[in-house]
Amino acid sequence: MIFNKRKIDKKPYFSYKKLLLKIANLPSRIRKLILLLIDLISLFITIILSNLLLYKFLYFNFSEVLRDFFLFSCLAIPIYLFFGQYKDLTKFISKRNIHYFLYRNLLVSIILTFFIDNLIYLFAISISQTFLSFFIRNIIANISSFSRISKSKKIVIYGAGEAGAKFANSLILNKENEILFFIDDNPSLWSRSILRIPIKSKTELEKYKNEIDILFLAIPTISSIQKKVILNDLYKYPFKVMIIPSLEEILSGKLKISEARSVRIEDLIYRDIAKIDRSNITKTFSNKTILITGAGGSIGSVITSQIYSVNPKIIIALDFSEFNLYSLKNKLIDQRNKETELIFTLGNCCDQKLIDEIFNKYSIDILIHCAAYKHVPMVENNPLVGLSNNICATRLIAKAAIKNNVHKAVLISTDKAVRPTNIMGVSKRIAEMIFLHSQNVIASSKESYDTKFSIVRFGNVLGSSGSVVPLFNEQIKKGGPITITHPEITRYFMTIEEAAILVLEAASFSKGGELYLLDMGKPIKIVDLAKKLIKLNGLKVRNALNREEDIEIKFIGLREGEKLFEELLIDGDATRSQNKYIYLARESKVIFDNSKLKIIDELIEKINYRDKKNALFLLKKLVPEWQMK
Numbered sequence: 001m002i003f004n005k006r007k008i009d010k011k012p013y014f015s016y017k018k019l020l021l022k023i024a025n026l027p028s029r030i031r032k033l034i035l036l037l038i039d040l041i042s043l044f045i046t047i048i049l050s051n052l053l054l055y056k057f058l059y060f061n062f063s064e065v066l067r068d069f070f071l072f073s074c075l076a077i078p079i080y081l082f083f084g085q086y087k088d089l090t091k092f093i094s095k096r097n098i099h100y101f102l103y104r105n106l107l108v109s110i111i112l113t114f115f116i117d118n119l120i121y122l123f124a125i126s127i128s129q130t131f132l133s134f135f136i137r138n139i140i141a142n143i144s145s146f147s148r149i150s151k152s153k154k155i156v157i158y159g160a161g162e163a164g165a166k167f168a169n170s171l172i173l174n175k176e177n178e179i180l181f182f183i184d185d186n187p188s189l190w191s192r193s194i195l196r197i198p199i200k201s202k203t204e205l206e207k208y209k210n211e212i213d214i215l216f217l218a219i220p221t222i223s224s225i226q227k228k229v230i231l232n233d234l235y236k237y238p239f240k241v242m243i244i245p246s247l248e249e250i251l252s253g254k255l256k257i258s259e260a261r262s263v264r265i266e267d268l269i270y271r272d273i274a275k276i277d278r279s280n281i282t283k284t285f286s287n288k289t290i291l292i293t294g295a296g297g298s299i300g301s302v303i304t305s306q307i308y309s310v311n312p313k314i315i316i317a318l319d320f321s322e323f324n325l326y327s328l329k330n331k332l333i334d335q336r337n338k339e340t341e342l343i344f345t346l347g348n349c350c351d352q353k354l355i356d357e358i359f360n361k362y363s364i365d366i367l368i369h370c371a372a373y374k375h376v377p378m379v380e381n382n383p384l385v386g387l388s389n390n391i392c393a394t395r396l397i398a399k400a401a402i403k404n405n406v407h408k409a410v411l412i413s414t415d416k417a418v419r420p421t422n423i424m425g426v427s428k429r430i431a432e433m434i435f436l437h438s439q440n441v442i443a444s445s446k447e448s449y450d451t452k453f454s455i456v457r458f459g460n461v462l463g464s465s466g467s468v469v470p471l472f473n474e475q476i477k478k479g480g481p482i483t484i485t486h487p488e489i490t491r492y493f494m495t496i497e498e499a500a501i502l503v504l505e506a507a508s509f510s511k512g513g514e515l516y517l518l519d520m521g522k523p524i525k526i527v528d529l530a531k532k533l534i535k536l537n538g539l540k541v542r543n544a545l546n547r548e549e550d551i552e553i554k555f556i557g558l559r560e561g562e563k564l565f566e567e568l569l570i571d572g573d574a575t576r577s578q579n580k581y582i583y584l585a586r587e588s589k590v591i592f593d594n595s596k597l598k599i600i601d602e603l604i605e606k607i608n609y610r611d612k613k614n615a616l617f618l619l620k621k622l623v624p625e626w627q628m629k
Contacts, residue, residue: 039080039133044069046128050121071115072125076108152178154211156239158230159218160184160199167218167244167260168195180208183215205237212239214538216260220244224267231267240538243267263536265469265529266462266495269521280578281501282310284366284408284508289314291364293349293397294371296324299412299461301331302500303368308332314341316362318371320348349393359404367401367409368507369394372428374414377559379424387607387615390427391434395604398438398453406451410507411435413457415492415520419625426619426626432457432515433622434600439513452512456503457585459492459520468526472533480542480551482530485558492520493529498581506582515585517574527553596622 047068109122116122153176157164160182171177172195182199184190189199205212215234217227227243234241242260285307292307294300295317301324304317319325325344332342343362347354349371358364372390373379379386394411401409413432416425432455439453462469468491475482499518506516530553534541539550574583599618606615620626 036077036080039076039129040073042132043072043076043125043129046125046132047072050124050128053124068116068125071112072108075111076104079104079108152176153213155179156181156183156205156208156212156215157218158183158202158215158234160186160189160194161219163220163244164218165194167216168197180212202233205234209237209239212237214240214242217241217243228268231263235268235532235535238540241536265533265536268532269462269493269495269524278310278501280508281306281504285310285312285504287311287313288365288407289316289362290366290368291316291318291358291362292368292370293318293393294369294412295319296321296328297370298467298496299499299503300368300370301328302496303370303503304328305331305335306500306504308335308337308340308342311337311339314343314362316343316345316358316364318345318347318349318358320346320371322346349397350388352396355396355400359400364404365407366507367397367406368412368503369397369410370412372412372431374416374424374428376416376422376424379427380422380559383423384607384610384612384615386424387427387603387619390424391430391600392604392607394431394434395600398434401451401453402438402441402449405449408507408510409435409438409451409453410503410510411453411455412503413455415457415459417457420623421627423616423619426623429623429626430600430603430619436513436515437597442512452510454507454510454512454514454516456506456516456518458494458499458502458518460494461496461499462493468529469533472530476534476537476539476551481554482534482551483554483556484526484530485556487527487555489526489558490523491526492523494518494520502579502581505579506577509577509579509582516577517583517585519581519583 047065051065051068106123106126109126112122155171155177157168157179161184164182164184168179168182171179179197181204182189182194182197183202183205184199185202187201190201192199205215215237217230217234219227222230231241241263243263244260290307290312292300292304292315295304295315296319300319304315308315317325317328319328325346329342329344345354345358349355349369371393373386379390398409400406411431414425414428416422417429417432418425420426420429435453435455438451442449442451442453460467472482502518506514506518509516531541534551542549542552574585576582577584599621603615603618603622606618
């Protein structure tokens, strides 16, 4: 029995795939010698055949064959070497190579007419040797390609235009890829082909869905809306989807047409907001001195970059993080705007001396207050630091804006300020109150203040620090699991670029005292977001029914202070502004009497003295709807 088992499991001694692999890995000189040997053998065979055919087997003389072989070899091999015949990679052999082989052999024949007085015979040898040598090389290339066929990627290209054809041409050289067909929405192309690759309707994807490894979306001129529709339609299929660069990226030189990227979650929800008319923004920010707090953060940095593009006079970028400020500096310097002076200030918005110094030194026209701690669990565990950054800094900044008669002051807020269930949300709600009260101070003041305070409130921003998307991507890289607090939890999402451009648009509208809400689209289930990210990475969700799949989704329970869903309005309603993506909220008017102002000042005092218990008690007095734990 033992003997029989060994006999069954015994593997063959010879494997042509292993042999080809060994040959492919031989040193370059040895591979060139093999090709030279192939040419010598094919030359010897063609000389014999030419003699037999031309002399009809009657005057065949082997000594003359050897003489001709010697003459041909002594002349042909040096010419082959001189013209680089052995520099070409055999696995990339193509039909154009046959022309070069033929030209070299004809040159040999013309020179040999001085030694052999039979032009037809010489040309017969040249032509025969060309095709035989090329045929042998082609067989080697095909066998080599066939040996790797099991590892090749099955490719489909969506888009049978110029971009798709160029991309296909770049893939053809790589024997690891096998292009099955093109997909195009134009019915007139379905019966045609590109580079001998057929063009099919997208309905064919259902038929081949289990054979396809990767589909490349190769329509760089497509709009983001059209791209979103196509990608959401492709999402149902099991194969991976990748995108070749947009026309803007290709023309700017940032990327080449052959450089594809994975689909990002932003591609599935993008709404082309960033392409709105920017004339209001240019008019508002051009040639102005602008202070941006939290300028190095995920939202602040994009806002800073957008403002920089409309040629303000001065941008003062204030941030507490050295690394963030350094990264922002490098990003903006690359844009090379010589009309704008950039001032990078490392410091804390809670530092009154620093804030006074900035306002005294520069005549600031516009303030955009982005600086805030926003990660709910982190602020929940470090409440005094979070309150200091979100409340004390806002109070200080608002006072400085009034004192220095800043033209516009904009606060970046969050949907978590609506009926807050956590300390971060409470702190942002009080920050909103401070800005709205500041506008009331301006309105009731007998002095000629011109500052216009406004608030822009929105939900989660994709890819920002603390967002679930970077967290999920990191968990996917590690093989899972993806952790979600609750299967029914939903959140609003928009891209950083969308949020930034709408904040600036809202700021340009402001007449003072407005609370703007950004249109976040429809709320998205976090579990659906996780499933899409898994799918976009070419993986599958593991569950009780499919335990052999890639990534598990694990529900860990709601965190302290976390809501199942977020809201943008506390009460009242909202009306659409000049921009269809921006709404003006109509909430109950915030009235700060002296007693509330006293509570704010007392709260700041308790925060500075690190009196957590009394600080939280005062928070409750200011925001009664917050359920203090």
